[in-house]
Amino acid sequence: MPTAQPPPLNVAIIGGGPGGLGAAIALSALPHISVTLYEQARELREIGAGIRIGANCWTVLGLLGAEDGVKGHVEERVLQRNGLSGELLAEKNLDGALSGGGSVKERSGVEPQRVRRTRLQSALVGKVGEGIIKLGRKLVRMEKVAGGKGGSVVVVREHVFRDHSIKFTGTTIFRTLIPASSVSHIPDMTPATTWWHGPTGHMYSSLVDDPSELRPEEQMFEIAARDVCDPATVTGKRFSWGVPATKERVESFFTDYDPRVRETLAIVPEGQWKEFSAFAGPRLEKLVAWEGRVVLIGDASHPLSGAFGSGAAFALEDGWILARAIEYARGDLQAALDIFDEIRSPYYYKMYQYLDQIKASMQNAKAANPTQSFEESLEARVNAFGGEDRLSWIYGNDIKDVWRKWVDGKIAAKSVK
Numbered sequence: 001m002p003t004a005q006p007p008p009l010n011v012a013i014i015g016g017g018p019g020g021l022g023a024a025i026a027l028s029a030l031p032h033i034s035v036t037l038y039e040q041a042r043e044l045r046e047i048g049a050g051i052r053i054g055a056n057c058w059t060v061l062g063l064l065g066a067e068d069g070v071k072g073h074v075e076e077r078v079l080q081r082n083g084l085s086g087e088l089l090a091e092k093n094l095d096g097a098l099s100g101g102g103s104v105k106e107r108s109g110v111e112p113q114r115v116r117r118t119r120l121q122s123a124l125v126g127k128v129g130e131g132i133i134k135l136g137r138k139l140v141r142m143e144k145v146a147g148g149k150g151g152s153v154v155v156v157r158e159h160v161f162r163d164h165s166i167k168f169t170g171t172t173i174f175r176t177l178i179p180a181s182s183v184s185h186i187p188d189m190t191p192a193t194t195w196w197h198g199p200t201g202h203m204y205s206s207l208v209d210d211p212s213e214l215r216p217e218e219q220m221f222e223i224a225a226r227d228v229c230d231p232a233t234v235t236g237k238r239f240s241w242g243v244p245a246t247k248e249r250v251e252s253f254f255t256d257y258d259p260r261v262r263e264t265l266a267i268v269p270e271g272q273w274k275e276f277s278a279f280a281g282p283r284l285e286k287l288v289a290w291e292g293r294v295v296l297i298g299d300a301s302h303p304l305s306g307a308f309g310s311g312a313a314f315a316l317e318d319g320w321i322l323a324r325a326i327e328y329a330r331g332d333l334q335a336a337l338d339i340f341d342e343i344r345s346p347y348y349y350k351m352y353q354y355l356d357q358i359k360a361s362m363q364n365a366k367a368a369n370p371t372q373s374f375e376e377s378l379e380a381r382v383n384a385f386g387g388e389d390r391l392s393w394i395y396g397n398d399i400k401d402v403w404r405k406w407v408d409g410k411i412a413a414k415s416v417k
């Protein structure tokens, strides 16, 4: 690796989501880098209700110095219920034992929390330096300028990976935040975080605030109600960002659910629902393009459609690793982006593989029992998806450790030569 002072590098980041903001924080901490972040929206607004901050996310937020102010509801109890009958199918406690020993709390050292998305966004924005974020600026095309100097990193997908496309998956998610006090009288709706599973979707509900911080009347409750259909049956345009949905539309998917679910949905005031359509696409073989000057991070790099509920953590990890790779390569941008790709692509590959395995195991269970009842399919669904324990390589991922191991591997490889 070159040892001289690295040359100055201008970096353009497209998008002010967790990925772009995290990358802006991590990259602008490097002395030779000048960062500009372009966001198409005129203001940075986060409308996605709540977000889960698990151990992987806490680790990277700590590395970015952005964990202060990110505070919410500690997921002490997570319940899985039959959404129609209300029957309790599974329960996980924060202090409960994990396979391999220890509890979620002990193993990760931090508590998973459900927080308002706005709090994560504010914490990140607060760490991005003055003048870096340019709002109301949309990337519409990219051109190679004759005689232009090398050394710009841009984070975008459709402009450089033209053969790659994402499609509506058939999953529609309705999300809202309402005062927790408005549902506190409904049995079992609070304080546990609960999945109410139905035949073609589920309702997820959770508190999102820390009771030691806010008065009871200020605390909020999150609902994410999901329906899955065959995407081929859907006509009309779908949007991945939140568009308004009526009460009637949302409630129509849950008419046969447990009365507690229906009562909760009925309490949401008209005009409070936002509808998100999930899009996903195949894994990209490589995250670097345009002669090593463009790199994808966050959702743009792995269109998984929120499959693991940890995409913000992945996006933040990407930004932090990108900064380490650029720092390590000391001016060799191509080498830096290759390092980034070498570390992150296999990680995403493992996620796609895992999802394929889940899909196959569900299909096998169905093939073995074609007359599978709703209860049987539900059991398969609840058992199929691992949590903190089975997926510790995701939820317990320590990105600092990942980087240290990569560097150690390079040192070991050199000493063998």
Ligand SMILES: Cc1cc2nc3c(=O)[nH]c(=O)nc-3n(C[C@H](O)[C@H](O)[C@H](O)COP(=O)(O)OP(=O)(O)OC[C@H]3O[C@@H](n4cnc5c(N)ncnc54)[C@H](O)[C@@H]3O)c2cc1C
Binding pocket: 014, 015, 016, 017, 018, 019, 020, 021, 038, 039, 040, 041, 048, 050, 051, 052, 053, 057, 137, 138, 139, 140, 173, 224, 276, 278, 297, 298, 299, 300, 305, 306, 309, 310, 311, 312, 313, 314, 315
């Ligand atoms: C229902 C659901 C639940 C989820 N729950 C969780 C959770 O609990 N925990 C978790 O960690 N993750 C969760 N996720 C995933 C998480 O929201 C995403 O993975 C995360 O927001 C990805 O961040 P990002 O910065 O890559 O992309 P985004 O957050 O999508 O940000 C992209 C930004 O780029 C801007 N942009 C796009 N195109 C342009 C352009 N041409 N020019 C300029 N700007 C542009 C957009 O306006 C946007 O602000 C969930 C996702 C879904 C759908």
